[in-house]
Amino acid sequence: MKIFAMIVSKELLSFLRSIGLVLVVLYSFTADVYIAGSGIQIKPRNVVVGYVDATGGGVSQKILSKLHQPEFRPPVMFLSQKALSDAIFNKEVMVGLVFDDDFEKNYRSGKKAQINLLLDATAASQSLTTLIYLQNIIIDFQSMNFPLVLKSHKLFNQNADNHSFIALTELLSVITLLIVILTAIVFVKEKEDGTWDIMLLTPVNPKIIILAKSFSQVLIVMAGVVLSLGFVIFGAFDVPLNGSFWAFMLLTFFYSISSAGIGLFVAAVSKNVMQVAQLSIIIMMPLIFLSGAWTPVYAMHPVFQTLSLFSPLRYYIEGTESIFFRGTEFIDLWPYFSGVLILGTLLYLYGFRKIGKLF
């Protein structure tokens, strides 16, 4: 046990001594999470709308006045359809509305009145949401004297605030990437420098060396998580925490160990730091993207859905979302904990044996 503590503190010390690495870790846990969270905004905002109005005002202007901030910028008037479509082609305008001259007449006389809509659908999801907004505005407009109220509640995140969500997702990706790379580097560095052989000559049980070394990296990442939670997640973005903080820390701890297992595997097969970087990226990218960070798992291709069952990250992401936003009770978290634990044990044992063979 004393030896274990010694190795852990030695690793922590050598981590703190390499300033470059410390800076990279600090950056990833703070600035990177912050930039991702504050920068990426997927909801339509400030959409530029252009319109051509041949009706001479009235109903068309009433509809246009319903397009307001923050989703839409004040609509811009164009004199001809040609000018409008040119602006759309040059991507200066995203939505074009054309009111034909018989629009108002048709509307007043109770016939079908048509608004022509030109939409740049290059950014498909944004255009889709914009289209939904526009449709709702028009339906709203005509059902004003209709006795139906829709009471809509967005649970857990009333304003559908994307920043907190993206920041949290980014933090999970950072944890995954760092724990794998850090663990792998600790071992490969020794291989590269040749100190590995010296380690073997010491009368210390190699199992303890491996355990202690990977544990020290888990500690570093856990410290980073606390920093990131304090300064960025709760500090800058005010992410709600509806569940238990300790449940999250426990889940993170288990998850870190399982990812450290992947790191051990990477270390066992690569010869130098460069190969570690390449291999980790090749392994981690699919893990991160197919585990529900950007798209919920059930919305993915069925093949990927099955594959993601074997990814500890999938359980970690779903579990974290449940803890932070849904505020799920501890008992209902069992699928996530057992998923992370089972896969984690398997991965860690596999990595442990793989790197143990080097002795």
Add this chain to the structure above:
Amino acid sequence: MKLTTIKAYILKEFMELYRTRLIIMVYLMPSMIVLLFGYGIRMDVTHARILIIDNDQSKFSQMLTSKFEHTKYFNAKVLHVSEKEALRSIKQAKTDAVLIIPSSFEKRLLHGQKSEIGIFVDASFPTRATTIEGYIKGTVLDTASEVAQRGGLSAKGLITLNQRTLFNQAMRDEDAIVPGLIGLVLLVAPAILAALLIVKEKEEGTIFNFYASPLSKGEFLLAKLFPAFLLHSINIFILFLIAVYIFNVPFRGSFMLYWLSSELYILISLSIGMLISVITSRQIVAVVLTVIITIIPGFLYSGMLMPISSMVGESYIEAHLFPVMYYNHILYDTFLIGQGLGSKKIIMYLLILVGFAVVLFSAGTLLLKKEMK
């Protein structure tokens, strides 16, 4: 110019790329990223799991539920459970939304009294929540106005939106994302390779061979970057084939424009990598720095998540400072629009890209030192 020396150097670089298996990275990474993101990112919502609690059981309410059942956007389940149980099923992430139709909904509606439909959406995934909410409201209001028309409740005409979506008629996610991904990948991958090629020599100490050799700085860079440039040029074609044949993205513009602007863009990306390798001395730092500098703007200002026209303030200005925006404008044009060189804006953006290439490349050349510190 010492042509034979340069030739030897280029040959050595090729050999080294091949032997260190870096060549696998050159071809595997870009294709992998495009395939992963292309398949892994789904912004449009289909088959959202909605739980409908119908407390009315009338003709109207059944009409409404059947609307939800017969669309690809929802997987509707009509259950008789309490609100609390419905909420628990959201908490367990088994349901995305709950719709509650109140009792005597039809009666009140026919008497012209206000009645309230409750919608609960799980907003743990905010963008999807907004989309799902929009779909639900749209479906309900659509049904309502249909009923109103039939029942003669509203005297005025019905306004319809006659939508004509341009460039991406089916609003496929693939069409929107894949060209943007090409822009991202061609920015990141060459930059990493270029950064590594020089920093590796620094870390291993073999850079002293160059310091002592008769090669000038320009010739050294030529020898270093030429293999990277050539290898990544092939990626332009590979990515094109992936986009058009695997993801079925239409290609409406001129291939020449796509090819030339992409080559130009690779040159810019290589220059960024070169600049990074000038200031760093360790491979791992160089890789991380390149990823940080290229990926975030590559995503944010690509136009695939958010149109540049919708940006305000600082992000609008920042978008113009990175080459991504200009290249992606051309890229999306060649894939989805097809104006080509007929548009003045594209010619201007092409010239701006040339400017980027010249400035970045000469900056890298000037800053590279051919001596010990």
